[in-house]
Amino acid sequence: MSDIRPLVPLLVTAGILIGGNGLLATFISLRGIREGFSPSVIGLIGAGYNIGFAIGCIYVTRMLRAIGHIRTFSAMAAIAAAASLSMALVVDPIVWFVMRLLAGICLASLFATVESWLNARVTNANRARTLSIYRLVDLGSVTAAQYLIPAIGVEGFGLFAVISMALSLSLVPISLADRSSPAPPEACRFDPRALWSVSPLATVGAIVVGLTTAPFRSLGPLYAADMGLSVTAIATFMSAGIIGGVVLQYPLGLYSDPLDRRKIILAATIGSLVSVLFIALLAGRNEAANIAGIFLFGAFAMPLYSLCSAHANDHAAPGQHALVSAGILFFWALGAIVGPLGASLLIDHFGSRALFLYMAVILALFLAYTLRRMGQREGVPTNKRRFRFRALLRMSAYFNRLPARPEGEPPPPRQNQPKID
Incomplete structure (x- = not known):
């Protein structure tokens, strides 16, 4: 240690x-x-x-x-x-x-x-x-x-x-840690169009993850409160979705390495769709059913970001991987901006269950788009993939890069941090 x-x-x-x-x-x-x-x-x-x-x-x-x-x-x-x-x-x-x-x-x-x-x-x-x-x-x-x-x-x-x-x-x-500081990060060229040229499916997938998971974080407590859950149960409801996001990250990711990743993206999308339909149509005001449903939603929906990132990297040329990471994050952010706005307007008009019916529509459209892309483009053979799956539990500017340094390459030299007077 x-x-x-x-x-x-x-x-x-x-x-x-x-x-x-x-x-x-x-x-x-x-x-x-x-x-x-x-x-x-x-x-x-x-x-x-x-x-x-x-x-x-x-x-x-x-x-x-x-x-x-x-x-x-x-x-x-x-x-x-x-x-x-x-x-x-x-x-x-x-x-x-x-x-x-x-x-x-x-x-x-x-x-x-x-x-x-x-x-x-x-x-x-x-x-x-x-x-x-x-x-x-x-x-x-x-x-x-x-x-x-x-x-x-x-x-x-x-x-x-x-x-x-x-x-x-x-x-x-x-x-209070040591006063050394890492070297300044290298400038990264930002070109969202590059991700679309590499993988339209990954681009749409990143948007879909933003459109569905961001409303859960922003409006999930509102839904849970409307279903009559106590404040403690609302905390459990939100935690269940987050914990669920961990459970299938590695199994789905590792299973996707030897297969066409789009099949695993398809399976995760189907699981997400079934879970939100269960919450919207069957869970009702039952506390246990809602918590179980949101756990399953997190388990299937949260890994989609990592799977789409891995799929895009399968198609990326050498030197494009930083652009892919930046593009995935950008398109996720677009979905995360629009998602809470669209879902909240639907809740205003149709009630809190509209949150999960909205998610169901988005996921059903993505399911159809994934099937269409699978018919238009061959998958990348396993022996030609440069990167294995990496679980990305959160979306931020540098989390994607933490495991990305090639084997044998030393970390960047540290610099002494100037004293702050």
Whole structure:
């Protein structure tokens, strides 16, 4: 474990950030309901975060190159904490939209900073172990944070304060670690058209993942509350979808390596479609049925991002893999911006079950498109694939790159971080 010990401050920082961000996403929806916001307003606020996240992913590399990792992290953590507190001081949909947009920019930059730093620290000897620990930190912190909502309560200033404290305290481990800082990241050319030329299916798949999973994060608490679930049950409902996203990541991914990946994408899409139809048509107000349904949705829907990324990389030429990662993230962000808006408008008119009927329509269309693409293009033979499947539990600017360094290539040299006076 000695090779992991230097990474502990970064992993602790990541856990605090991920937990605080996951708590805020659920809390904002529940607090919005208490404040009398309509589903469309809550969806707009959720879309604001995703707009900011997309902006942050595009511009964070420039910031890291200009001012370094520590300064970037400090500035973004301070702004995110202030934005969270501002939502407690001014309860207004427009203010909340702007604050969530700012938080999206900051959180994308914070995640990218931590993951860029991790990428510079890992070696081929400890990469797999580091990624496993990182995923456990990711899952554990998000799941545990959900239960602060019933413990503290949705009303009042308490949860806003806890979230702001978490964002501020994330500075502590990373500031007390050694003063060395990784070399600035290489500039990455951004060309969304490149992904379409490499794989139309992966492009559409990334959009579909955004269109379906982002509304779950933004509007899932609203649906659960409307079904009569208690605050504790809502926390369990949201956690079940996140935990489900882990269960089939590796089985589906590893099974896709020796096969035409599109068959596994097809199977995951069918599983996702069945699960949302079960929730919309059969689960009703039954707490156990809703939790089981959302667990299955997470299990099948969350791996689609990783499967589409792997499929695109199968077709990518040498030198295109960074463009593919950036393109997948960009098109996911487009879907994540539009999804909460479209789903919330449907909920306004047809009730909360429309959330999952909307998802069913999107997934059914993607199922048809996948079948069409399978008839138009041959799969990549297994012996010609350059990359194996990699499970990507979260979408951010650098998570895709953590396992990407070829075997035998050493990590980039570290630079001494200039003293901040």
